[in-house]
Amino acid sequence: MQLDLLANTFMRAPGEAIGTFALESALDELACELGMDPIELRMRNDTEVDPISGKKKFSHRKLRELYALGAERFGWHERNPEPRSTCDGRWLVGTGVATAYHPQMNMPANVTVRLSADGSVLVRCAFHEMGMDAATAQAQIAADALGVPFDAVRVEYGDPTLPMTPAAAGSVQTASIAASVIQACEELKQKLQAMARKTGGGSSEEILRRAKVPHVEAVIGSDTRLGRIAGRAQFLPGFLIGAQRWIKAAPGAHFCEVKVDAETGETRVSRWLGVFDIGRVINAKTAASQLRGGIVMGLGLGLGLAMAEETLVDPRTGRIMNPSLSEYHVPVHADIPPIDVSFLDDPDPTTPLGILGAGEVGVTGVGAAVANAVHHATGKRVRDLPITLDKLL
Template sequence: MTQAPERTRPTTATTPAVGQPIDRVDGAVKTTGASEYAADRPFPDLAHAALVHATIARGRITAIDTTAAEAVTGVLAVLTHRNAPPLKPPAARVNPFDLSTMASGTKVDYLGSDEVHWNGEPVAVVVAETLEAAVEAARLVQVDYAAEPAVTDFHAAEHSAEPVRALPMMPGGGRKGDAEQALAAAPVSVDLRFTTPPQNHNAIEPHTTTAVWDGDRLTVHESTQAMDFVRRHLALRFDVPVDGVRVIAPNVGGGFGGKGFVWAGTILGAMAARVAQRPVRLALSREAVFRTVGGRAPTVQRVALGAERDGALTALVHTGISQVGRVGGMPEAVGSQSKHLYAARSILVRHSTATLDALPNSAMRAPGEAVGTFALESGMDALAHELGMDPVELRMHNEPERDPLNGKRFTRRNLRAAYARGAQRFGWAERPPQPRSMRAGRALLGWGVATAFHMPIQLPADVTVRLAMDGTVLVRCGLHEIGVGAATVQSQIAAEALGVPVEAVTVELGDSALPVGAMAGGSGQTASVAASVLRACEELKRSALALARRAAGSPLRGRRIGNLAARNGGLFAADGAGETYATILARAGRPSLEGRVGARTSVGRVAGQVRFLAGMVNDQRRQVRAATGAHFCEVAVDEDTGEVRVTRWVAVFDVGRVINAKTAASQLRGGIVMGIGAALTEETQVDPRTGRIVNAGLADYHVPVQADVPAIDVSYLDEPDPTTPLGLLGVGEVGITGVAAAVANAVHHATGVRVRDLPITLDRLL
C-alpha cells in the first residue's frame, strides 16, 4: 500500500486546511522519481509477456504456428486458444447491486476459442525470461485466418444505428414539447451536422500488470483506477475467492477512464503467471494500448436550434450516433449537457449506437460531454452569428433558473458569475463581432467562447480514521492516486474535521487490502471518500467525547455536549470547556481511537449498495447537480498555411468548494490541454476497409506538447454546493468540456470558416 511520508508529532497549532494551496504530500517522491508504479516492483525470477494481435476484424483462426517463437532462447511458453487454461465468462450484464460487473472492457473469452472479434485482439501471449525475448518471439508467431464479412466503416454504418436503451448510471435522452415542429416555425434557426473522430488514451504510464500466484491466491500490481472492480473481476474469471485476490496500485500514472475497466492485458498477464508458475509482467507497448484498450468512440451529431429574433430559444434538438463494438462498448451520451444548459421551450435529445466489428469503446475524460459540448456550443455560436448577437449575451439570455427539461432545481448554478468574471479577465468587451476583423501580422486572430458542463458522480467508500495518543492521524482507504493529489486533499479534509495540523495526517491508499474505496472516475473519488472521512471523523470525536465524559478528573465528565467541535487537537464544548485528544486517551489508557465507515461483511456490502442506489435515484429525481464553467479562447490562424495556434486562454469554473487551490487548478488546466488536443490534433485513424488502427502510437497520434499550449488562466468561484460533503464538486472532467467548441468558435471568428469536423486540421481551413 502507499502512504504519505511518515509524520512527526505535531507541535504547531492548526489553521484552516480546506481550500489552501498546500503542496502535495507526495511531491518530493514524485519529482525525484522515487514513486513506484505497476512496472517498477522488483521480483526474483520475474518473467515478461508480450501479445500477438489479430490482423483481421472478424473471422476464425485456421492455423497458428508457434514453432519459431518457442525456439527463441528464454521463451517459457506460448499461449494460444489451443493450450490456454479455460476462464469463467465475464458477467453477462451489469448488476446494479454489484458495480464491479461494469468492469469488463469486453465480453470476449480471451484465448478461449478460435474466434476473432476485432483487428488487434490478442490471439497469443508469449512468456519469456526477458522482455526482449518475449517481443522477438511474439513477432515470429504465424497465424492464418478465415476472414468473415465485417462492419468496419463507422460512417457507412450510420444507417444501421439503433436508439440506446436506458442503462444504469448512464445519461439518457429526453424530450419536452415538439422540438422539430418548433424548429420549423422558428424565425431564426440553424441545423448543423458535426463529427468527431475516435480518440485514444495516452497516459504517461501504459497499462501494466505484474501478476504473482501463490496457490489459488493472486496478487496483481496493476495500473488501474478501480482496484476493487479488478479484484472482483479477476476472482470471477479465474474462479477463486475474492478475498484471495489482492490488487496493488500505489500510483496510476494517469488514466482518463481507460484504466477504469479490465482489458485483455490484465487477464492474460494473470493467466501467463499461472501457467509459468512464476511472477509475470505484461507491460503494454503504446501500440498494444491502442489495439486492446478502448478509447472514445467516433460520433456523428445533429444540433438544430430555433430562436425568436431576440435570441430566446424555442427549439433545441441534439441527436447523436456513436460506435460500439459487437463484443462491448458504451454509448457516447453526447446530449447529456443539452438537457440542462439552456432554457429552450422545446427539447429533443436522443442517443443511438452503430455496432461495428471493432475494439469496444470506453469512457474517456468526460464521456459524452467532451464531444457533445463541441457540437452544442458550436451550434450556439452559429446561432449567435445568425442573430447578430454577442455569443455570451445569447447564452445569458437563455440561462435557466430551473432545469429546462423537467423543472428540477439545480443544487447550485452560477454560470452568470463565471461568464462575467471570465469576460472581464479576458477583455471580451473589446471583441469586434465580424469574422476576419482582427490581425497580428500575417495571422488572423479570433476570440471564441463556450460553456463547460459536467455532472459528477458519488460512490460508496469505506474508510477508517485512527487517532493516536501523540496526535497523529492515519486515514486508510483503498482510493487511487491517479495523479491528482488524492492523499493531499484527504489529509486536508481529515485535518480540518479533527482540528489537527495537516502535517499530522497520513493517508494510506492504493491497495485492495485497505477498506474499499471509490473508483477514480466520474469526477467522484474526492467527494465520495470525503463523505466517508467526515463521517469517520465524527464517529471518532464522539468516541473521544464518550471517554472524556466517563473519565474521573475530566472537565467534561458527565456533561451533555450538544455542539461538539475540534480545534488545535482538542474537543471543546459550546461553553469552552474541553480537553485535548492526548489527555483523553492518556486518562483512558488507550493508545488510539478509530472511526470507521463501511461494510464489514458481504451482506453489509450488498445492503450498502442498495442504500447507495436508492439514494442516487432519489437524488436524481429531485435535483440536478453539475459543475459548470466558461471558456474564453484566442487563436491565431496563419492566413497562408491555415496553421492554428491557441495563444490565450481564460477559464472560470463553478465547481463548488475547492479543497486544494493548487491541485484543483492543475486538474482544470490539464483538462483544457486535453481539450486543445481534441480540437486541433487528436484523431485515431482507422482503415475503414480492415478496421485496423493505422496510427497506433505517439509518433503518429499527436497529443499537445508544450509549444501547443499557451498560459492558461484558471479561476473558480469557490462557492459550496449545499448538497455535497464540504460543498465540493468534482473538477477532474469539467475542464475538458466546451474546450473544442471554444477553439472552433475562435477559428470561425478569425477566418469566417465554421469547422464542424474535429480535429481542425489545415485541410479543413484551406
C-alpha cells in the same frame, strides 16, 4: 460491409467533451446568424431548472457569474464581432467562448480513521492516485474535521487490502471519500466525548492516556458481501431523493484566443481563460492543476498545431493506420498557451463539504471554444473535429 472497429463511445475524456462540442458550436453558429453576442445568447437561454424535465432545479448554478467574471478578465467586449476582422501581421486573430459542464455524483466509500494517543491521525482508504494528489485533499479534510494540524494526518491508499472505495472516475472520488471521512471523524469525536465523561476532559491525547488506550478508531462501511449490500441500501435512499429533487453539476466558461496563418492555415492557440464553479475548493493548487490539465486534454481533442490528434482508420480493412505515438500526434508543451484558471469557491449546499468535482469539467467545452475562435478568425466553420489544415484552406 462490416468492419471490426472501436466502439463509438467516450475515450480519453467523458462523453460531455464531445457532446458540448456539438451543442456549443451550434450556439455560436446561431449567434452569428442572429447577429448576437454569443455570451448574450447563452444568458438569454440560461435556466434555473432542468431543461429536459422542466421541473428539477439546479442545486447550485452560477453560470451568469462565471461568464461575467470571465468576460471582464478576458476583455471579451473589446473584440470586433465580425469574422476575419482582426490581424496580427500574417496571423488572423479570433476569439471564442463555450460553456463547460459536468454532472456531480457521489458513491459509497469505505474508510477507517484512527486517532492515536500521540495526536497523530491515520486515514485508511484504497483509493488510487493518478496525479491529482487525492491524499493531500483527504488529509486536509480530516485535519479540519478533527481540529488537528495537517502534518499530524497520514493517509494510506493504493492498496487492495484497504477499505474499498469508488474509482477516480466520473469526478466522484474526492466528494465520495470526503463524506465518509467526515462521518468517521464525527464518530471519533463522539467516542472521545464518551471517554471524557468517564476520565475527565482535556485534549484528545490526555483523554486517551487517562483511558489507557493507544488509539480510538472509527470504521465507515464494510468490505464483506453483506456489508457492501448494507452500505448500498443505506446510501441509495438519500441518493435517489437527491436525484429527484436536484440537478447537480459543475459548470464553467472557456474563453479562447487563436491565431491562424492566413496562407498556410496553421493554427495556434495563443491565450486561454477558464472560470469554473466546482463548489468548495479543498486545495486551490491541485484543483487548478486538474482544471488546467483538462483544458490541455481538450486542446488535444480539438487542435494539435499542424497535425491534429485523430485515429485514422483504413476503410478497406478497418485497421488503425496511425497506431503508435510516432504517428499519432498529440500537443506538446510548445503547443499549449498560458492557461489562466480560476474558480468561485462557492460550496454547493446539497453535497458533502459542498464539493462538485474538478476532474473532468475542465475538458468539456474546450473543442467548441477553439472551433468558435477559429470561425471568428477565418470565417470558416469547422463542424468535425479535429481542426486540421485542410479544413481551413
